[in-house]
Amino acid sequence: MSKASYIRRYWQLYALLSLPIMxxxxxxxxxMYGVQIAFKDFNLFQGINGSEWIxxxxxxxxxxxxxxxxxxxxxxxxxxxxxxxxxPAPIILAIMLYEVKSVWFKKISQTLLYIPHxxxxxxxxxxxxxxxxxxxxxxxxxxxxxxxxxxxxxxEKNPWLITYLFTGVWQSAGWGTILYLAALTGVNRELFEAAxxxxxxxxxxxxxxxxxxxxxTIITLLILNLGKMVSIGFDRPYxxxxxxxxxxxxxxxxxxxxxxxxxxxxxxxxxxxxFQAVVGLVxxxxxxxISKKVTGDGIL
Amino acid sequence: xxxxTSNRIFDIVNVTFIALFVLFCLAPFIHVIAVSLSSTRAITxxxxxxxxxxxxxxxxxxVFTDNAMIRSLIFxxxxxxxxxxxxxxxxxxxxxxxxxxxxxxRTMFMYLIIITMFFSGGIIPEYLLIRDLHMIDSVWSxxxxxxxxxxxxxxxxxxxxxxxxxxxESAEIDGSSHIRTxxxxxxxxxMPVMATLALFYAVGRWNGFQDSLMYINxxxxxxxxxxxxxxxxxxxxxxxxNLEGAARTKLPPESLKAATVVFAxxxxxxxYPWLQKYFVSGVMLGAVxx
Numbered sequence: 322m323s324k325a326s327y328i329r330r331y332w333q334l335y336a337l338l339s340l341p342i343m344x345x346x347x348x349x350x351x352x353m354y355g356v357q358i359a360f361k362d363f364n365l366f367q368g369i370n371g372s373e374w375i376x377x378x379x380x381x382x383x384x385x386x387x388x389x390x391x392x393x394x395x396x397x398x399x400x401x402x403x404x405x406x407x408x409p410a411p412i413i414l415a416i417m418l419y420e421v422k423s424v425w426f427k428k429i430s431q432t433l434l435y436i437p438h439x440x441x442x443x444x445x446x447x448x449x450x451x452x453x454x455x456x457x458x459x460x461x462x463x464x465x466x467x468x469x470x471x472x473x474x475x476x477e478k479n480p481w482l483i484t485y486l487f488t489g490v491w492q493s494a495g496w497g498t499i500l501y502l503a504a505l506t507g508v509n510r511e512l513f514e515a516a517x518x519x520x521x522x523x524x525x526x527x528x529x530x531x532x533x534x535x536x537x538t539i540i541t542l543l544i545l546n547l548g549k550m551v552s553i554g555f556d557r558p559y560x561x562x563x564x565x566x567x568x569x570x571x572x573x574x575x576x577x578x579x580x581x582x583x584x585x586x587x588x589x590x591x592x593x594x595x596f597q598a599v600v601g602l603v604x605x606x607x608x609x610x611i612s613k614k615v616t617g618d619g620i621l
Numbered sequence: 622x623x624x625x626t627s628n629r630i631f632d633i634v635n636v637t638f639i640a641l642f643v644l645f646c647l648a649p650f651i652h653v654i655a656v657s658l659s660s661t662r663a664i665t666x667x668x669x670x671x672x673x674x675x676x677x678x679x680x681x682x683x684v685f686t687d688n689a690m691i692r693s694l695i696f697x698x699x700x701x702x703x704x705x706x707x708x709x710x711x712x713x714x715x716x717x718x719x720x721x722x723x724x725x726x727r728t729m730f731m732y733l734i735i736i737t738m739f740f741s742g743g744i745i746p747e748y749l750l751i752r753d754l755h756m757i758d759s760v761w762s763x764x765x766x767x768x769x770x771x772x773x774x775x776x777x778x779x780x781x782x783x784x785x786x787x788x789x790e791s792a793e794i795d796g797s798s799h800i801r802t803x804x805x806x807x808x809x810x811x812m813p814v815m816a817t818l819a820l821f822y823a824v825g826r827w828n829g830f831q832d833s834l835m836y837i838n839x840x841x842x843x844x845x846x847x848x849x850x851x852x853x854x855x856x857x858x859x860x861x862x863n864l865e866g867a868a869r870t871k872l873p874p875e876s877l878k879a880a881t882v883v884f885a886x887x888x889x890x891x892x893y894p895w896l897q898k899y900f901v902s903g904v905m906l907g908a909v910x911x
Contacts, residue, residue, distance in 0.1 A: 327725075333799040334718035338730065341715035344768050345733060351750045352742025358749070369749065414642060420635050432897055433643045439889050441828030443846045443853060447882040448649045450856040451656060457875050459652055462667030476861065495646060522624075523631045555744075555831045560850065563857045574744075581745045582835060594743025602740055 359591040375588075383592045392576035392593075395569055399485065399558065400550045407489045408546065411497025412539060416531055418498060419505050420523070434495025442556035445488055449561060450475070453484055481566040488561060504538040505531065537616050544615065548608025551601045573597045650886070657681070657879035664875045680880035689840070690848065690881070697845040698888070701826045704764045708822040709815065711768045716777040717803050738771045748835055762836035763844070767825065773818045780814040781807060816899040820892070827889060845885050852878055 354369070359379060361372040383389050414434070421427045437445075452459050453474035461471035474484045512530050521529070555574040562570025571579075573593060581590025651671050656664055657680050658673035668674050684690055718724055719731060741747075747766065756762040784807060792802045808815070830846040837843060856878070 331721075331724060331799075334721060334724055337714040337800070337803075338718040341711045341769050342730060342733070344711060344765070345737060348750070348766050348768065349737040349741070352746035353740070354742075355746030355749050356742050358746070368753075414639070417635050417639055420631075421639065422632065423636075426636065426639075430639050430643050432894060434646055435897065436890070436893070437646050439824050439828075439893055440886060441830060441846055443828075443830050443849045444882055444886055446853045447849060447856075447878065448653055450853060451653055451875070451879060451882070452649060454856065456859065457665065459656075459667070459670060463670070466667060475857075491646065491649070494642070523628065560830075560853060563861065565861055577744060578831075578835075582748060587745050587749070591743060591745040594745055598740055598743055605739055 356591065356595055358588055359595045361588065363588045363591075365587075379588045379592045380596075383589055383596070386589075388571065388576065389593065391568070392571045392573050395558075396553050396572040396574075397550055398569075399572060400553060402482070402486055403489050404543075404546055406486045407493050407497075408543065410490050410494040412501060412535070414494055415498040415501035415505065415535070416527060418502060419531060420527070431495075431498075434498065436495070437492045438496035440492070442554075442560045445492065445557075446560035449484065449488060475561075475563065476565040478566045478569045481562075482569060485558075485561055485570070488557070500542065501535050501538055504535045508534045541612055541616050544608045544612040548605045549601075551597055551604055653879045653882050657876055657883050659876060661874045661876060680874070680876040681884075683877055684880045684884050690884075692841070693843055693845050693848050694884070696842065697827065700760060700763060700844060701823050704767075704826040705819050705823045707764060708768055708770075708773075709819055712770070712774050712777055712818060713803070713808070713815075715769055715774055716781055717799075717807065719774075719778050720781040734769075734771050734774060744831075744835070751836055757836055758839045758842065759836075760842060763826075763829070763832055766832065767829075770822070770825075773821055777811075777814060777818060780811055784810055813899040816896050820896045820900055823892070824889065849881060849885055852881060 358369055358372065360374060360376060361369075362375045362378075363369070363372045418427055418431065421430075450458070453461070455461060455471055455473055455476065458474070460474070464471055472480050474480045508530065513526055516526050516530060551573070553572045553574050555578065558570050558572045559575045559578070562575065574597075577590045577593050577597070580586045580593070648671065652669075655669050655671055655673045658676055658678070659669045660675035660677060663669050663674035715734070719727060721727065742750075751757060751762050751766070756765070788806055788810075789802050792806050797805070828846060829844070830850060833842075833844045833847040834850070837847065
């Protein structure tokens, strides 16, 4: 095809593509240009280009901060505990839903189970205070009426941890079943019939047919979740957390926000962000590599 | 025990457990609705669990007559609709050309996009960019940075690829331009996935909070989530300070807070069931690797 006819044929596609590409260059790659302030003594008046280079000085300062290590530890801790608590729930739930014979019951429960996924952390935060507050929370009200002591679910670190993990299960368990149920639609029903002929019980069928058929999905998701250990959302720890439990609730994302946008230490905050991005990338690539080795399937 | 009865017991236990879990997901909402409809006296004495006590609508009357709240609601609705429309336009504009394997530079563009899924500048450089573009306290700071989600884009590309190419080819032979083919053939066949992505974008914008916390200082431009957050934060302060007596009565009553939570949740619950049948298939498409 000649150049002129190629352009005549494809110019519309390039025209379509031009706006999104500009978006990616400005809003996704633009911040990457700004990452250089991690190596500069940045101040707002001199801007990114005007600020002086300081090499790795800011990195040294960050690696000497006690709070940096505690936020890093908390990021790993909250992600790891979340994985232990929230990972099995959708698997169990999906297997149970798969066993349900009544179509309408299955459909209605699925619809209702997905709802928490669509609720924002701000709203969840509001609900959490209504339920678990010391003074007006319902749970403590019930405990008190039973003659028990109230539990400081929000203001003491260990009870807070339970509240944090609980909100995670509540929000993600239902939605998490989708992928497992999708994997289960591919299971050959004849396997179950054959097992029935051989006199297998329901539990045996679950352990020898259902569970093995979602095993690859479980392993892939587990590895991918391990790859996301350093990345943590901002909303959940920031909203559910508070100054009384900061020892546990301060994670990398909230730490960056606090030192960067609340205290104006842009360079230090950018260093922490860059550290998180680089380590996060290593984790993701590593987990993807492992996932490909183990299951022959990755995300990349 | 015969096989039939054991089967029957299994089904009953199974269904009961699922029902309990559904209840676990819904109970917090039910409690909040009950609180929003109860009297202050009943709430502070801890009587309200899942049924409203001393039923009244006062909290809702107060929410709906609060001008700032209504303005924030209207602003958030307009913002969400505008963001969703723009996001969809940009995502479709990016996805369709990238399905054409003969397009020169396609691989490069794909890399350009995929790289952003795994590496980003971080929130401080993002903040500085928005500041340099003079978008602080502008609605654009809430719309433009998230215009195309690479994840959603890949879902759409893989869906477009699943459309038989013969359909498009025959249109092209008839002299249809690419944009015409996209509008007349490809998009009408893609409505389920389009609905899914629109839902994802809309929910993301409706629930989005961090960007408004970072970029918006003008109370007239507060999205609903930011207003709600301030309320949650007030709750926190009361938790930590143990206000007594007069200082405590000045706080908004619990029923008002609950009504506000209900108020911000209902729009999602209204839209969601209509789109549910679409997004399940959309999510599965996303699970198939891009």
